[in-house]
Structure formats: structure tokens, C-alpha cells
Amino acid sequence: MSGVVKEGDQVLLVLDWRRKYLIKVKSGGELHTHKGVIRHDDIIGMPYGSVIKSSTGRLFHVAKPRLIDFIEKFSRPTQIIYPKDAGQIIMYADIGPGSKVVEAGTGSGALTAVLASIVRPDGHVYSYEVNERFLREAKKNLERVGLLSYVTLKLKDVTLGIDERDVDAVILDMPTPWLVVEHARNALKGSGFFVSFNPTLNQVSKTIVKLRESGFFDIRVVEVFEREYQVDPVALRPRTLMIGHTGYILFARRGISQ
Template identity: 35%
Template structure:
């Protein structure tokens, strides 16, 4: 029987036959608002990023400043015309060109934010969150933070009640990531910790045995840290690795099998092909986001339990990779100049003199 006087926090949602179907709960009050939610709502404010779309669909991302101006070859407009306006407004340049003003989505932000290292593309970050089952409240270790693109997706997934501990070996990359994360969320995220150092010696200091739900590795040689990851993961926990080449993928898969503490690894890649939509001219776009990297996922076995033996064996001609001399150039990455790193750190407000 339905309560005749439902509480304010639980209002029965009914259909035409007055049969309760679900409980409709009000939006949480501002005191319990999730980190970063406030900066995603309301009118545009000075200091935040805005994404401008011109009539041809070209995107421009700018940081709003009081008294600032946005100039193009077809006129300009003042930032003050956007500040205070609601999201989804149209601003017009001095020559009459209209720009649609919206806040960048997470995928837009990661592709337009200042970067030192190459970012994990949104298509791969989404797959990592889904295939690794990053849930609210999860305890996640991320190694290889780069510019912080994947960190943003992980923090969104675990929420304020979870934890993401990022480990980055380069201090300059760590500062760039910190600047990007804090700009996106409007300040420090309570679930995020960042440590500068190598994964192997750092992981035992930040997580005890079996305390981690998920581990995400974006590094040149993830197989070098299998023992430490196995110790930190809880039984049934998920390890996800992002690698660039088939050579890395093969070495990683075989080393995980040889370890014996993990199940059968699975590998895949994601490709996105957009479509052109204009009247009856509906066709695939000529360009697509193709290969960016490989993702490998694997589950940790319970202590003392051996993984079932594989029924498929490598071909007779297979020879495991033996070299331990891996560098960014070996996997096709371009080195990042010190000059660019200094410029990007200034762009995110994390210059050499920035305070943590």
C-alpha cells in the first residue's frame, strides 16, 4: 500500500493507473554538490574556458578575461559580451559573424587543454572507464599521468568518495597535469593525489597489499611493474594498460601469462568514424580518429590460485622480446622540448615557481 504522506525526499512517481513505478529524489543541495559541478552550471564567468563554434563548424577555445577581446580575420567581440551570458548564447563579431558559445565538454577540454605529453584520447579514456569498471568510490592507481587527460575521466568516474592516486616520473609533466585538472574542476579535487616518482618504489608506499581496486598504466614498459601491481590489487581487481605498439602489447601479454597471478588478458583498440549529415547527403566523413593505442585488460587472481592453462599456444615462430632498453623514440613518440614544457606550464599556471 502506498504511503499517503510520502516524505519530502521520496516522492512516488506514478503512471496513469496510479501504480508507483520509481522514487523521484530531488537534486542534492549545494552543500553536498560534487566537486566541479558548480563550474559546469550557470552563466559564463571570467577565468573559465568557453568553446566558440563559427558558422562553418570550426571550434575555438578561449579563456574569458574581463576586458579581453577575441579577434579573427572577420572582426572581433569583447569577452565582456560573453561573461554573464547563459550557456548556449550566440555572440556576434563587429563584422556580423555569429559564434555559438558553450562550455567545453570533457572530451573537448582534453583535446584543447595545454599539453606536454601526448594525451589519452577521449575514445580510449571512455573505454578504460567502461572496460575497467571504474565505479564511484573505487580506489584507483594511475601511472603515467602525462598531461592529465585520463586523470579527468578517472576522477569523474570515482567521484568525491573514491580515490585516484596518480604517479608520474617527470615533475614537469606532473605540474602540467595538476594545472589542467584544477582548471577543469575549478580547484583541487578531494579524491586526487599526485606523486612524482617511479611506480615500482612508489606504489608500496601509497597502497598496501590488496588495497587497490583498479590500476591503469600508461607507460613504455608496463611489464616491469607486474609484481608490484599484483601485490597492490585486490583479488578480482582490474589492470588496464595503454600501449602504443604491437611489440609492447605482445611482450606485456606474455609476461602477464608467465606471472601466473592474473587471468587471460584481453586486448583491443577503438576507432571512431564520424558521419556527414546534411539533408540527404548522409555519408561517412572522409577523416576519422583511427589507431591511437592498444588497450589490454586483465583480472587479478585470488592468492594461491593458478590461472587455468591456455588452450592456445603461441606459434612456433614466436620469440619473446628480450630487450629492456625502451625509449619514447623506440615506440614512435616525438621528444618534447624543454621550451615547450616551460610554455605549457605557464599556460596552466604551474610555472617553475608555482606552489603546490
Template identity: 45%
Template sequence: MSLPNTPYVQYGDTVMFVGKDRRVFLRTIRTGEKLQTHLGQILLDDIIGLPYGTQARTNTGMGMYILPPSLDDVINELKRETQIIYPKDLGYIALKLGLREGMHVIEAGAGSGALTSVLALMVGESGHVYSYERKSKHLDRAIKNLRMLGLDHRVTFIEKDITEGFEQTDVHALFLDLHNPEAFLGQAREALQGGGFLGVFVPTVNQMVTVLRELYHGAWYLLQAEELIMRPWITIPDRVRPNDEMIGHSGFLIFARAVAREVRVLPEELATINDEDRPLDG
């Protein structure tokens, strides 16, 4: 699978077909294959060389637009063994982790590989992602999804319980998507370089409080906790309004920076220190 880089359909491209009812079909264009839909079928050989943004006709005469898919489109269609982090959160996570070309990033909790694919895309050819997952079934699915996207060479998948720590050190960013992330903050700090970016995903308020408490008393600074709510709207000009359906809650995002919080002042000396000279407290 490869996302298109040219204006015209070529063999090997992954193409998005969209009919009048906006149902989406993703197919990789291969010789002799066809797309079968509720609107009819399209022979994939027949669309080679067609410009993206035009329509192909099914055998019943129905038109379907041929579009290059975005990573968002692909992630929504990924086969999954677990609930993925939603695209509304994925882009924000990439921003908050400061992801860019050349970075080395650890992910704990590969799941089905949705976040892994974003991390791999952002770090580029000169960066690398180390994805940890203790369940082989989940790891196999993540590997297949990354291979389908053509990004698997940027990722090292590691089947391991991270209780004893990570194999890498001095990485730029680290993300925890685990059942009990507060238990692995020490291991995360050992793997991160000074000033490195930490991200954590938790679904419930009580988990968020637990993680924040551990971060507050650990070697972390600039703590942030956020929830992203996205409300889609109906876009028909004569009746623009909020959609009746939306994702009410997906999870909470927690971010922090790795620091060395060694307080070198004895408690009895604090009373004699000016406010501006006191150690940082959170």
C-alpha cells in the same frame, strides 16, 4: 576554470565559442577580458547573463555560438607535453575499470593529465586518484591541466619511478601507460585489492604480446585485449559519407582482474581430477 552548471553565462565559467566554420575557442569568462578570433573580437563582459545555445556577435558582426563545453571538448584543447590517450579510448577505459564514486585509483604515467582528468571526474569527491610520473616536466603540465579543470584536489601527484612499487595498497583499479608496462605488473598486483581492475595501454603489437604473456602467467584472470577504431562521418544531409580523415590507430587496450592464482594441487594429482574440479588456467 569551471564547467558551467547553469543555463546562463556567469563569471568563472569556461565557455566554448564556435563560429560558422566550426572552429572552437575555449575561454574562461573574466572581467575586462576579450576573445580575439579570425571572425573578430567579443568582449567577455558583454555575454554575462546570455543563455547558452545563443549567439554572440563579434565587432565585425559575425555570430558565434556560446556553448557549455564537454570534458571531451576540454581534453582536446589541453596543453600537452606528450601524446594523450584519445577521448575515444578514455571513455571505454573508464567503463572497463568499473569507475564510480568513492573508488581509489592509481595511474602510472600521468603524461599531460587527459586520463587523470577522467579518473578524477569519475571517482567523485569521496574517491581519490594517485597519479605517478617520473618526469617532472610532464608532471608539472598534468598538475596545471587538472588545476585548470578544478579537479586537482581529487588527485595526489607523485614524482617517482615505480620500480620499487606503489605507496598505496588495496586500491580498486590501476592503469599503466608506460614504455614497458610488463616490468611493473608485479608492483601493480601488490597495489590492487583482490578482484581489482587493471588496465594497460600499449601502442604496438609486440608490446601487447609481451604484456599478455606476463599476465597469462601471473596473478591475473579474465584477460582482454582490444583496439577501438572510430570513423567520423560528414553530417551535411545532401552528402552524408565517411570523413576522408580519421585516426587509424592510437593504441591497444589490455584489461585483467587481479586474483590469487595459487594452485594447491600437485602436478601428479591432476590426472585424477575431474575436468570441472581442475584449477582455472588463464
């Protein structure tokens, strides 16, 4: 990957921790912000990490965008999984290159994008969604980040069954995970992982009962808190506002009954 900005590159222009602009560099193009105009031609040829001055003299850093920068720009017909929760899911369900994962519901495709970026190039994500409009939006989002080829999007109610077999993990972000436990057991291979992200503990409780009945083991429930700090060396302290609640993550592993 080249270290300098080329025409056609996706570039992140960073003013500060809150104000970041994702652009596709095009000769003759301009970015208009409240802090002045930046001409794309002035960025072409600059090494990543450089500073560019806007028409009003404000300084922007020129950076390579991360997956999270693209996800933040996704069209979002649904609530999406936050990075703090996605990170836990990846680690504790042992998702890696080559993993075969079933996911439901697709929603805006945020978690789908994270999973696809991890399982590529040889793994695959099969993502179930009941809402046709959400599925269309997710498809566009995944296409934009170049991850669609690692995903099969399915317009299907996951409570009616999972078509795939020998999968490494079944990851749910939908309202009735307890109705999917039996299907997950049939789809998972060996001691594969069941994961469910739930906004309420009532959902978790119902699902735990089903998981126990179905022989799942190593059942864990976690809630992840993330506190961001204001970066000021003489007043280093947490930011005043934080996200109070996203959801509980339930993990379990498939067991074979005696």
C-alpha cells in the same frame, strides 16, 4: 548551476565543429578571432545556447564547456589518451564514483583528469610519473580544471613498486607495463582491474605472458576505431581523414592462485 553566463564563467564559443574558443568571461574583455571580435560584456547575462554575433557578423553559439574542451587546451608535453580509448578504460575497468585508482605515467594528465572527474568526490587517483617537468605541467592542467584535489601526483618510477594497497584498478600508459604486473597484483584488491594502453602489440604480448604467470584472468585486448562523419544531410559520409592508430588496450583481472 546558473543557466545564464556570469562574469568569471568559463564559456565555449562555437563557430563550427572545428572552431571552438574557450574563454574566461571578464568584464571589458574581448575575444579576437579570424571571424571578428566578440566582447565579453555582450555575452554576460545571455542564456547558454544563445547565439552571439561577432564584429564581422559571424554567428557563434554560447555553450558550457565539457571536460574534453578543457583537455583539448591542455599543455601537452606528451601524447595523450584519446576520448575513444578513455571511454573504454572507464567502462571495462568499472571506474566509478568512489573508485581508488593507481595510474602511470601521468604524462600531460589527460587520462588523470578523466579518471578524477569520474571517481570524485570520494574516490582518488594516485598518479606516478618519472619526469619532473611533465609532472609540473600535469599539475597545472589539473589545477585549471579544478580536479587536482582528487589526485596525488607522485614523482616515482612505477616499475620500482606501488605504495598503495586495496586499489580498484591499476591503469598504465607507459612503455614497460610487463614490469608493473607483479606490483599491480600486490596493490589491487580482490578481482581488481589491470589496464595497459600500448602503442605496439609487442608490449601487449610481453605483458600477457606476465599476467598469465601472475594468475590474472579475463584477459582481453581491444583496439578502438572511431570514424567521424561530415554533418551534411545531402552528403552524409565519413570525413576523409581519420586517426589511424592510437593504441591497444589490454584488460585483466587479478586472480588468487590456488
